[in-house]
Amino acid sequence: MKLDPAIRDQVLSTVPSLRAFAISLCGHVDRADDLVQETLLRALAHIDSFEPGTNMPAWLFTILRNLFRSEYRKRRREVEDADGRYADTLKTHPEQTGRVEFGEFRAALAKLPSDQREALILVGASGFSYEEAAAICGCAVGTIKSRVNRARTRLADLLAIDNIDDFGPDRATRAVLAGGSGRG
Amino acid sequence: MNKGKTANVETPAPGTDQPEARDAMGRTVTQRKSEVRLGREVQARIGQQLRAMYDDVVKEGVPQHIVDLVRRLGDHDDGAA
Numbered sequence: 465m466k467l468d469p470a471i472r473d474q475v476l477s478t479v480p481s482l483r484a485f486a487i488s489l490c491g492h493v494d495r496a497d498d499l500v501q502e503t504l505l506r507a508l509a510h511i512d513s514f515e516p517g518t519n520m521p522a523w524l525f526t527i528l529r530n531l532f533r534s535e536y537r538k539r540r541r542e543v544e545d546a547d548g549r550y551a552d553t554l555k556t557h558p559e560q561t562g563r564v565e566f567g568e569f570r571a572a573l574a575k576l577p578s579d580q581r582e583a584l585i586l587v588g589a590s591g592f593s594y595e596e597a598a599a600i601c602g603c604a605v606g607t608i609k610s611r612v613n614r615a616r617t618r619l620a621d622l623l624a625i626d627n628i629d630d631f632g633p634d635r636a637t638r639a640v641l642a643g644g645s646g647r648g
Numbered sequence: 649m650n651k652g653k654t655a656n657v658e659t660p661a662p663g664t665d666q667p668e669a670r671d672a673m674g675r676t677v678t679q680r681k682s683e684v685r686l687g688r689e690v691q692a693r694i695g696q697q698l699r700a701m702y703d704d705v706v707k708e709g710v711p712q713h714i715v716d717l718v719r720r721l722g723d724h725d726d727g728a729a
Contacts, residue, residue: 467722479714484705501717508721569697588695589702619694 467511474520475507481590482524488585489532491574499535503528519596526600529582536578572622576615583611584619 479500486496486503507514507527514523573581579601586597587608594612598605 467718469722472718472722476710476715476718479710480706480708481702483708483711484702487705488702497711497714500714504714504718505721508718569701573698573701584698585702588698616691616694620690623694 467508468516471511471514471516471520475504475524478521478524479504481521482528485525485585485590486528486532488573488589489529489578489582490536499528499532502531506531521590522592522596522600525586525590525592526602529600568623572619575622576618580611580615580618583608584615587612 482503483496483500486499487493490496490499503524507524514520576584582601583597586592586600587594592600594605594608598608601608
């Protein structure tokens, strides 16, 4: 049996976003690519369980997330400082964004509990609805909402942004002004 | 993926007198209690950073080995496992 080209195209068109999600979950490009590959192997092996016309991205994200979770649980037994390692591995992918201001943002994101991080990314970056994100994570919609809220609050705390001036291009200007404290 | 809809939008509760905020993508931003405290501008910035970071990867497209893999598996489905 050959894979329906339309289904194949749906799978392929989901891959860029699936990769971005994988990288944000495990923080390491090589591991993320392995995870994506494993997800696709599993998805294509069970393509019959996908109902055409339903949400292909949500289906693939669910598979990837479950694979990551089972792997993560295994690793957590071996590696104590999983979050610390996550933070470290983030640094191994500087080419992903050349923009300096992302460094601080990434570091803050890495400090979030993984359930909050994944909820925030699914809703805030992947563009899933709260309902879709809940289905992907296998939890209630209210749980997703609360995780996203807590993630946002925590991120703002970590970034120590009390107002917009602390978190934008003006920062450099303000640093300069602060440096010239003898004036004015 | 571009699903062409504003997925992460909540309808403000009736009676809410918060003005409608819009984030960088022009989407409405719900003013939940904690977000009101943080300020919608800060939230919009966080959302912007998050999407920019994510989209940097999305822009890389589909790696060739993935294209090859999917084509190969799709051509003879017995290889998938």
